[in-house]
Amino acid sequence: MTYCVGLSLVDGLVLLSDTRTNAGVDNISIFSKMHIFQIPDERFIALLTAGNLAIAQAVVNLLHEGIDSDERVETLYSVPTMFRAAQLVGEAVRRVYRVDGEAMQAQNVTFDVSILLGGEIKGRKRARLFQIYSAGNFIEATPDTPFLQIGEHKYGKPILDRVVQYDTDLYDGVKLVLVSMDSTLRSNLTVGMPIDLLVYRRGALVPELRRRITEEDEYFRAIRERWSEALRETYRAMPRPNWTG
Amino acid sequence: MTYCVGLSLVDGLVLLSDTRTNAGVDNISIFSKMHIFQIPDERFIALLTAGNLAIAQAVVNLLHEGIDSDERVETLYSVPTMFRAAQLVGEAVRRVYRVDGEAMQAQNVTFDVSILLGGEIKGRKRARLFQIYSAGNFIEATPDTPFLQIGEHKYGKPILDRVVQYDTDLYDGVKLVLVSMDSTLRSNLTVGMPIDLLVYRRGALVPELRRRITEEDEYFRAIRERWSEALRETYRAMPRPNWTG
Numbered sequence A, B: 001m002t003y004c005v006g007l008s009l010v011d012g013l014v015l016l017s018d019t020r021t022n023a024g025v026d027n028i029s030i031f032s033k034m035h036i037f038q039i040p041d042e043r044f045i046a047l048l049t050a051g052n053l054a055i056a057q058a059v060v061n062l063l064h065e066g067i068d069s070d071e072r073v074e075t076l077y078s079v080p081t082m083f084r085a086a087q088l089v090g091e092a093v094r095r096v097y098r099v100d101g102e103a104m105q106a107q108n109v110t111f112d113v114s115i116l117l118g119g120e121i122k123g124r125k126r127a128r129l130f131q132i133y134s135a136g137n138f139i140e141a142t143p144d145t146p147f148l149q150i151g152e153h154k155y156g157k158p159i160l161d162r163v164v165q166y167d168t169d170l171y172d173g174v175k176l177v178l179v180s181m182d183s184t185l186r187s188n189l190t191v192g193m194p195i196d197l198l199v200y201r202r203g204a205l206v207p208e209l210r211r212r213i214t215e216e217d218e219y220f221r222a223i224r225e226r227w228s229e230a231l232r233e234t235y236r237a238m239p240r241p242n243w244t245g
Helices: A053-065 A082-106 A157-163 A170-187 A218-237 B053-065 B082-106 B157-163 B170-187 B218-237
Strands: A003-009 A012-018 A020-022 A028-030 A034-039 A043-051 A067-069 A072-074 A113-121 A128-132 A138-140 A147-151 A195-201 A209-213 B003-009 B012-018 B020-022 B028-030 B034-039 B043-051 B067-069 B072-074 B113-121 B128-132 B138-140 B147-151 B195-201 B209-213
Touching: A003 A043, A003 A113, A003 A128, A003 A170, A012 A043, A012 A113, A012 A170, A034 A053, A034 A195, A043 A053, A043 A082, A043 A147, A043 A195, A053 A082, A053 A113, A067 A082, A082 A113, A082 A128, A082 A138, A113 A147, A113 A195, A128 A147, A147 A157, A157 A170, A157 B170, A157 B218, A170 A195, A170 A218, A170 B157, A170 B218, A218 B157, A218 B170, A218 B218, B003 B043, B003 B113, B003 B128, B003 B170, B012 B043, B012 B113, B012 B170, B034 B053, B034 B195, B043 B053, B043 B082, B043 B147, B043 B195, B053 B082, B053 B113, B067 B082, B082 B113, B082 B128, B082 B138, B113 B147, B113 B195, B128 B147, B147 B157, B157 B170, B170 B195, B170 B218
Parallel strands: none
Antiparallel strands: A003 A012, A003 A147, A012 A195, A020 A028, A034 A043, A043 A113, A067 A072, A113 A128, A128 A138, A195 A209, B003 B012, B003 B147, B012 B195, B020 B028, B034 B043, B043 B113, B067 B072, B113 B128, B128 B138, B195 B209
8 A cells, every 4th residue: 555645735745655566465565655856947747646666667667668659759858837737647547458458357456556746847837746546647736735645544534624725834734645655554564664755846847855764763753752742632621411311 | 334433431431333234325324233142240341343244243143142262152141251251252253254165255255343342341440442343352452542442443443543542531521522533424324323332330230321322312412513613613613814826
């Protein structure tokens, strides 16, 4: 399993992914699920993947090597807009399905992949965040719901539902996705450390912060402890009901 | 969908269930999922059900009418121990499977039911809490993990993971299951109000508190608002990271 979350805020994007891959609970590895496609000062695109690792890697490879359409070969380095980037990722997913789908079905393996695509291309003046499904179709985050999640999304959703708003500051957003990830890490063993964080400020065309956070990271440890302690204190401070019978 | 949660604490049991049943999102009804079997001062048993409503009702009916085994007819009113009660519920699930399982399978309907069983029978001096699966087998809550959940359990699990302990006071437990239910209600439309709460104090052999909580309930509204506000304040008060580049 995997947990990836992306925020599309007024100031830019916050992206976070775990690194655990597993084929059964006795075969666990670390794979980065965050893939970067950038030309400094021209485009910055990040791809976060969940689902079957073979499919995800095939999609990422196709997007690097290029997909031919109408006598051109397109990659995420050449697409003119983020919308076209989302279409291209969807097309890559469909091509992998055409190659591998039937054989996987014959082995009763579900064709399961989902992708977060975030970034900005020069000239458009805004960062965008998309979620691409196994069928290659996609949705975009909007100011009403400025976050998207893939993989094991339920444990970490309540805090996002309650707090994230479009005008949340980028580094407040960082705190929120770390809390959301922490809830998921605690409840699902197949989501695991280290985690990869990326902060992108709108207009910058280069990432503002990219960091691999390990178990030893002091800030993340402080966030985890403080959050747990605050929840315990909050619940202690709430009055008991005065219901009877 | 459904969300039911039970705490098995040193002082007794706290049980909470929602009441929404749905066959598709356009066919929503209210059904209590909490079923009581009691003989005052002799036994108190509560059953919370999730999954297919027809199976759940068939199981509850069987437990009222009795299951014949070894020339006796047993009901939850006659079983001598809570362990035997759990076995009887498991047997009821298996009988329903024998009657309905094949026909359901032919219609591609999963035989899906899960049950929380809590209570106490005179002479045993302790309340017990079990979870019975679709196969009729079961587990029991222990001091290490004093809560059990059925149905849509993920959204409401982080708070329980972080805070519930075996020596938590019963009415602190009430606060916790209400917060856990609130997180679930916010994130999954197929879990809905009103909710049914039950508090049972060990040794009492009658429920200490039984209450249907509606949207208008002042205490529940206060808990919901306070919790949301506290989460927002906590996250605001946490320092931002001082990571760079």
